[in-house]
Amino acid sequence: MSDEQPRYPTSIGTSDPTTITLLGQDLAGELMGEISFGELAFRLTTRRTPTPGQLKVFEAVLVALADHGFTPTAIASRLTLHSAPESVQGAMAAGLLGGGSRFLGVTEDTAGFLAEVLAESETPSDEPGWNDLAREAVRRRREAGGFVPGLGHPVHKQQDPRTPVLIRIARESGTYGAHLALFEAIGRVAPEVLGKTLPLNGAGVCGAALADLGLPAELLRGYALLARAAGLLGHIAEEMRDPVAGDIYRSVDRNAEYVDPG
Incomplete structure (x- = not known):
């Protein structure tokens, strides 16, 4: 029986007790404060460094897709937070799951x-x-x-x-x-x-x-979801400050009308 441990190759990152390596660079010493989040996302998914022009367009796309008001994804996040206020991750996930053929x-x-x-x-x-x-x-x-x-x-x-x-x-x-x-x-x-x-x-x-x-x-839907995550977090933060999900819920619930299925 071999004592050799299995290997799990990755070009993303690894860590040990004193360092974190990301994309072959020292996270704390070479990346933090040196590159933008947009550049990091680009490099993580493509394994190449964007040109200044590519980065400008990429980050413009992230801004363009971050939010579009009370879309179904935003409403889903707010209602989930209203239902489970202890679960920010659930509210975020609920909104991201709605990114499909009509939105994002x-x-x-x-x-x-x-x-x-x-x-x-x-x-x-x-x-x-x-x-x-x-x-x-x-x-x-x-x-x-x-x-x-x-x-x-x-x-x-x-x-x-x-x-x-x-x-x-x-x-x-x-x-x-x-x-x-x-x-x-x-x-x-x-x-x-x-x-x-x-x-x-x-x-x-x-x-x-x-x-x-x-x-x-x-991966393009993933980039859209990455952008929308920022918008959803904004909706969640606003819902915590000035909630509207309860009103949305009550409006639908109080105006529901039973229809005979026959």
Whole structure:
């Protein structure tokens, strides 16, 4: 019988009685106070150091996705805290679990859709070419009975204020690439294909911007959740100071109307 202990390789971090190593560096001596949380998150998931332009776009995305008011995720966090005030972790988890196809998950879905279109086509060289590619992509998605992710918003019916700002930041930072180019083209041609005008939403443009940074598509929802965690913590803190969850609960409970299932 071998006395050799099993090995569990990791490139993230390890610790011993006197030091903590993270990404191959001394956490206390080389990282704390030297890099931002955004840079750390980027490096932890990609194993590469972002350029200044990449970091600017990445952190702009985190800010853009941090909060959007009383969304279902925020309400879930507040109600969970109301039900279990001793469990901040439960309230945070409740809000994060709601990040799906309608809220936050659009970031990942949009990037995946754009990447799929780009993988099947040659990269256009001019705006008319991008428009043609986008027009065909929207047409095929419509004929298949699906929605184009990143189009439309329940509140911002004309324009999501985050969209032009993030596109500008990406251009200024030198990270504007094929995903954002295709996403902008979709915004231009969608009205003629769908017969209605829908704005490019913030979650979608965040997905396109992250994809242009070369971040893995399967992690993009995680970045959105990382951003929203800050917003949820803000809601929890506000709920502790000025609670509204009890009113939300009573409003629904007192106005519930029984309907005969038959």
